[in-house]
Amino acid sequence: MQLVQGFSRQRDVSFVRVSLGYWRGMVQHGRPLKQVQSPPPPDYVIAQSVEPQPILEVAKAAGLAPSELDLYGQFKAKVRLNVLERLRDAPTGRLVVVTGITPTSLGEGKSTTTVGLSQALGAHLNQRVFTCLRQPSQGPTFGIKGGAAGGGYAQVIPMEEFNLHLTGDLHAITAANNLLAAAIDARVFHESTQSDEALYRRLTAKGFSPIMLKRLQKLGIEKTDPKSLTPEEQRRFARLDIDPETIAIRRVLDTNDRFLRSVRIGLAPTERGYERLTGFDITVASEIMAILALATSLADMRERFGRIVVGHQRGTGLPITADDLGITGALTALMKDAIMPNLMQTLEATPVFVHAGPFANIAHGNSSVLADQIALKLVGADGYVITEAGFGADIGFEKFMHIKYRAAGTAPRVAVLVVTLRALAMHGAGAGVRAGAESNMVRHIENIRKFGVRCVVALNRFKDDTDAELATVIDVARRAGACDAVVASHFEHGGKGAVALAEAVVRACTASTDAQHDVPRLLYSLDMPLEEKVRIIACEVYRAARVEWTAEARRKLEKLEQLGYEKLPVCMAKTQYSFSDDPEKKGAPEGFVLPIRDIRLSAGAGFVYPLVGEIQTIPGLPTRPAFYDIDVDVETGQILGLS
Amino acid sequence: MQLVQGFSRQRDVSFVRVSLGYWRGMVQHGRPLKQVQSPPPPDYVIAQSVEPQPILEVAKAAGLAPSELDLYGQFKAKVRLNVLERLRDAPTGRLVVVTGITPTSLGEGKSTTTVGLSQALGAHLNQRVFTCLRQPSQGPTFGIKGGAAGGGYAQVIPMEEFNLHLTGDLHAITAANNLLAAAIDARVFHESTQSDEALYRRLTAKGFSPIMLKRLQKLGIEKTDPKSLTPEEQRRFARLDIDPETIAIRRVLDTNDRFLRSVRIGLAPTERGYERLTGFDITVASEIMAILALATSLADMRERFGRIVVGHQRGTGLPITADDLGITGALTALMKDAIMPNLMQTLEATPVFVHAGPFANIAHGNSSVLADQIALKLVGADGYVITEAGFGADIGFEKFMHIKYRAAGTAPRVAVLVVTLRALAMHGAGAGVRAGAESNMVRHIENIRKFGVRCVVALNRFKDDTDAELATVIDVARRAGACDAVVASHFEHGGKGAVALAEAVVRACTASTDAQHDVPRLLYSLDMPLEEKVRIIACEVYRAARVEWTAEARRKLEKLEQLGYEKLPVCMAKTQYSFSDDPEKKGAPEGFVLPIRDIRLSAGAGFVYPLVGEIQTIPGLPTRPAFYDIDVDVETGQILGLS
CATH class of the missing domain: 3.30.1510.10 (Domain 2, N(10)-formyltetrahydrofolate synthetase)
Known part of the structure; x- marks a missing residue:
């Protein structure tokens, strides 16, 4: 019988030709928003105001054959892994990883920037682009956080599918x-x-x-x-x-x-x-x-x-x-079905893979290797894959390099560091951006450069931000080693608001390479003892003075080494709210002692995870949960109230 | 925006005409199996030996418009509820409910008969037919029971989709x-x-x-x-x-x-x-x-x-x-997506709805009202909808009438009572069918007749059954009030093995009606006190001498009445292995006292459920679970070892 899902070895040669036709200009990649409202209405209202393209059209424009898809309704599809076989010899695109400074509890718009940047590249600069996002947990959708499909005019649609069951992975x-x-x-x-x-x-x-x-x-x-x-x-x-x-x-x-x-x-x-x-x-x-x-x-x-x-x-x-x-x-x-990446689209009809969403705390917090790999083949040599790494760059980007890059073998050309004045203010001494408030950003830029990756700072503009403040931050970022720093307003304006950012990313990806500074490298090798790997991350990335292991953690460390797990990379389980283990230590703390309370094994995933402080692994519902606002219009079937 | 899923009010008039064309003979309904092996290989081997029709084709042949579908891959689709609006004025087909005698722990092939009968009606007698099945719990698939998509040459395919995630409901x-x-x-x-x-x-x-x-x-x-x-x-x-x-x-x-x-x-x-x-x-x-x-x-x-x-x-x-x-x-x-019935197909390409599967014990154990209703409209006046009721007729059929029929308003024309010699032997005094062994079947036939529904007995043939034994049972069934009783061998032969059964069902559905005996009726009215409703089921269906309430149950009963829930129907939670509360009491026990230990409320579902003895509501895994046999061929993506 023909396979229901999976790995047919047939190649559709005629299709390859047709799809290349698309790339040669037959279909524009993406479709700019016709208009935006100011101020932007609630996310679900924006999302429902745009008619999505049939996903089959998005797939075709992205170079996928219908036989490589399993449709899930009209606007979602799973992409079969046999596409990788068809494109085995195709050139690989440019990988851009979006990360951020140490965040506030409100989030600084990393997903939104990932989506906005993609919309700008595809629908405005006419570049071949693919976005790779994590699938969010459904839990927080009904609790505090709301959805995670981006926001404002930079969203993945249909956002209710994105935030609820998607395809059941x-x-x-x-x-x-x-x-x-x-x-x-x-x-x-x-x-x-x-x-x-x-x-x-x-x-x-x-x-x-x-x-x-x-x-x-x-x-x-x-x-x-x-x-x-x-x-x-x-x-x-x-x-x-x-x-x-x-x-x-x-x-x-x-x-x-x-x-x-x-x-x-x-x-x-x-x-x-x-x-x-x-x-x-x-x-x-x-x-x-x-x-x-x-x-x-x-x-x-x-x-x-x-x-x-x-x-x-x-x-x-x-x-x-x-x-x-x-x-x-x-x-x-x-x-077996979950392993196939889920194809969706942005508000401006550029293609998106939503696939896997490991907890950024006790796991590595990055979307799937397979989605990145398929996307890189689909966009081809001159195309862009924008992928997001969870939390701040001390966690998400470090794990992107040491764990995901190691597993996948594809290095990023550029890291986009998302910054907001609001977060900088928190890292400074109170409201407003004062001297030293940029210290957190500066350190993240330095860290990214340590990995030999170019850094473009995306400064997400909020409505009360002043031009002077923004200019100061841009100046500091450039001096700290960012190859560029630009203000972006995709939340309010969609891809159009991120055109300058997209242009900076294109420049950073295509500029000539300084062999000394721009070659991706890792900060530890797998041959080092586990303890040394932890020390390097703690001292080089977090800037701790030293690491202190509890007796219990040390006992477990020794056992892991005895059992032969010493060659694994480490995946730190640390608060995202500070470089240190103390969420209250804002800015760029140094000289602190990083405590390791425990160390655990994920032998299947292929890492050990040292625990720095308490990590909450299941959130609760607040007194007034978001579910109060969520409903379905029983006449139309439309979901209401998701944010 | 166009609705992602749900309830568009548009009607596609031209499509109605096209689909009627199908009904008028353009497309044969189903496609007989080309060959069968004897003895039948394992279920998953049979299931994978038949190439399913694209579900879009099955849907078209069933009279569904593409715009009424949400595809989930090539071989599953959800059917939108707006089809009911398009077909509001269409005539309604004949509803046939498949039930069984008191089962053994191995099951007597009720799902298999439901599927086999459908294959016979569609692919062999060229009748318009739809099958409505419950979605099985995924838990038992990995434990003891294995799959529930039918068996042998009477199955729903792809059976691995049926038994695993399906569409995520x-x-x-x-x-x-x-x-x-x-x-x-x-x-x-x-x-x-x-x-x-x-x-x-x-x-x-x-x-x-x-x-x-x-x-x-x-x-x-x-x-x-x-x-x-x-x-x-x-x-x-x-x-x-x-x-x-x-x-x-x-x-x-x-x-x-x-x-x-x-x-x-x-x-x-x-x-x-x-x-x-x-x-x-x-x-x-x-x-x-x-x-x-x-x-x-x-x-x-x-x-x-x-x-x-x-x-x-x-x-x-x-x-x-x-x-x-x-x-x-x-x-x-x-x-909101789960409410849409899931379209699949049998091995002989007749259409199947798989939708909802409430626990037959503490709930009513029948597939969804909506699937039946849509199917009845799709098959039209001369068509057949074969729907299954869980457990034996004392539970599944009684609840089908008192709860589902009451909610849906569509009465069955015929009940098919599934019987095996193996189960009859268990109800007699040991091996072989002896005098009195048929008592269990006889009582179920009598009970079905009490509801004014015609009964056709389907005697599922196993390989060691003798003709003489089968003839005896058929004779007893007819004398007990079944309008027909026939031997069926769909497990071994597919629809072809159930042609005699299908013909008997057609005759029973189309024979002239005896107004006194063949008008569906219920055994209690909602106006009766809850206690009286329980008494009627216990004494009329189970043949208990009387009901005994514990003090706790009586206290709760009174509270339910005080709170205004006295008009609800009752949904008995009783063992399926005996008419009585004692699973060891085989055959047709009578004169026993039925204990009610507790009574609970499902106000949303709209029933109260009295508990007769302990009901296990989460099974366990055996020492050697079925998961040992289950695997995926990583080259082809095919699932292996599901039974």
């Missing part, structure tokens, strides 16, 4: 993560309540499945007939003997449910007292999400799932993996 | 249910930790939203300016004062996670000791699911969501609803 992650969690506790329970013999007999009643043979190999048992194992081999095969205290997989929900932060499970009589304290995280904090974001193919994703460490064996302390549980294939089955 | 229910649950606990927490004044100020900081005005109306406060309320009015508005002991909404997951049956939540320090014992149900047990299945429009679904009782007020005992929480619109936004 987050739901697939919830399902996969929770199947894994349920399987762990059920296995512990069954092992605790059954004899070796009964356990082995039930496990092998249908013979050895392929994944069971993999476990036998790992155990060094070279047999394929269940009857041929010695009682000792049977016991080693059947008893994972996971220490419940070491279970590393928490359950997840894509809901802001504070009462699930810490829960005691297994209290029903049927669980016979095998109760346990655990908790729920928000879905985007799942390791399954981090894996989705870093996987380079379906096979790679499956391999990574298999490596997930779910806990450690009693006594030996050996890691027990998803492969040992026999669940790798089922996780892959649940995630 | 179950995920939407999980999200909506858990948002509601989170909102309840968060509200209790915020009310407990804030003064009247702070609470009111935060709730009304953005003024009164429309749903807040609705609450004011309910409280008899006719004001629209937050500043104008007296302190007493402010307190009444802001304090729902839900008694945590009465919270009626449990959280849900679509995962077989036994450790979540009973959990203590709120144990993190941030919840300041407001911990509480609660639990998770499987997603299909959510009231949101029951509402989806019974809603007749988007507006009706929204109204029902608003009526959900989430708990009772301390002191007054008054019900607090989703409307009071202000969350009705958000729930509707999460469910």
